Amino acid sequence: EAQVTQNPRYLITVTGKKLTVTCSQNMNHEYMSWYRQDPGLGLRQIYYSMNVEVTDKGDVPEGYKVSRKEKRNFPLILESPSPNQTSLYFCASLKADTQYFGPGTRLTVL
Amino acid sequence: DQQVKQNSPSLSVQEGRISILNCDYTNSMFDYFLWYKKYPAEGPTFLISISSIKDKNEDGRFTVFLNKSAKHLSLHIVPSQPGDSAVYFCAARDRGGTSYGKLTFGQGTILTVHP
Numbered sequence: 001e002a003q004v005t006q007n008p009r010y011l012i013t014v015t016g017k018k019l020t021v022t023c024s025q026n027m028n029h030e031y032m033s034w035y036r037q038d039p040g041l042g043l044r045q046i047y048y049s050m051n052v053e054v055t056d057k058g059d060v061p062e063g064y065k066v067s068r069k070e071k072r073n074f075p076l077i078l079e080s081p082s083p084n085q086t087s088l089y090f091c092a093s094l095k096a097d098t099q100y101f102g103p104g105t106r107l108t109v110l
Numbered sequence: 111d112q113q114v115k116q117n118s119p120s121l122s123v124q125e126g127r128i129s130i131l132n133c134d135y136t137n138s139m140f141d142y143f144l145w146y147k148k149y150p151a152e153g154p155t156f157l158i159s160i161s162s163i164k165d166k167n168e169d170g171r172f173t174v175f176l177n178k179s180a181k182h183l184s185l186h187i188v189p190s191q192p193g194d195s196a197v198y199f200c201a202a203r204d205r206g207g208t209s210y211g212k213l214t215f216g217q218g219t220i221l222t223v224h225p
Contacts, residue, residue, distance in 0.1 A: 004153070031211045042114070042199060042215035043154070050211075058212060090153050094211045097142055097203070101153030 002027045004102035006091050012108045013081055021076045021105050023091030031094035032074040033058065034066065036087040037104075043090065049074055081109040113137045114202050116216035125225050129187040133200030133216050136181065140202035144213065145174060145185045148197045157198075158185070190223045197221075 004025045013019055025032065033048035035058075045058030049068040063085055065077040078085060086109050092099040115134045123129045131145075141162035146154035160167040160174045160183065167174050173186045187194055200216040 033211065035215075040217055042116075042217045043201075043213075044215070045212050048212060092153075097159065098144065098156050099211070099213055100156065101146075103151070103153045 002100075004091055004093055004100055006089075006102040006105050008105060009103065010106050012110065014110050015082055016080050019078050019081060019107075021078075021089060021091075021107070023074045023076065023102060024072050025074075025091075025093040025100075026072065027093060027095065027100070028071065029093035029095055029100075030071065032068070033092050033094070033099070034064070034074070034076050035090045035092065035101075036060065037090065038087055046076070046089075081107075083109050085109050111136075112217070113140075114200055114214050114216040116198075116200055116219050118219050119217070120220040120222070122222045122224065123190045125192055125223055126189045129185075129190045129194065129221055129223065131185040131187075131198050131200075131219050131221065133183050133185075134181060135183075135202050137202070137204060137214070138181070139204045140214070141205050142203040143174070143176060143183050144201045144203070145172075146199045146201060147194075148199065148218070154199055187221075190221075192223050192225050195221055195223050 007022045030051045034046040035043040037043045047066040049055045089105045091102040144159040145157040148154040158172045176183045197218045199218045201213040
């Protein structure tokens with residue numbers, strides 16, 4: 001089954017404790033991206049990757065890092081999480097003109 | 111600056127009636143538009159799209175209309191069903207932008223279809 005998976009689905013952490021949210025897709029898509037969803041703001045792009053070892057900033061990249069060492073995986077890294085990064089995060093991969101989203105990771109930073 | 115706006119946070123409709131969800135945009139470089147549906151605890155799923163060279167696209171009960179001069183698009187669901195109850199996001203893509211593939215989303219509209 002073609003899909004985008006994310007782990008963990010839920011995470012509660014404390015300020016400053018480094019964390020990684022994993023994302024994997026099995027569709028051999030070159031383009032992948034990360035979004036965050038906040039009330040009243042819709043989804044906003046954090047980072048994207050057009051292919052292996054090619055990444056770039058989206059609209060809200062501050063406080064995040066990504067890497068793309070292989071085509072299927074695109075982890076999101078928060079080196080020093082802060083409470084304003086409490087949000088719902090979605091990974092997506094692109095086929096033709098349509099992005100396909102993972103199930104989401106709800107992150108709470110205390 | 112919100113380039114894609116969904117000004118109605120919520121919409122309530124009776125089963126069998128038409129649901130109309132609206133979306134406005136400001137960036138004239140947008141030339142591809144999509145609607146996504148999102149259920150709780152799931153990721154957004156693609157529903158229907160329209161290119162700027164068209165003014166209408168249909169897929170079963172779902173029709174998207176695009177009015178380029180007004181920078182407005184709408185999603186019509188006819189007839190509405192209780193299973194359509196979800197959050198609907200409008201999204202747009204700028205093919206000429208430097209961020210290939212990036213979608214700009216509206217805030218979302220919560221649709222509730224009552225039996």
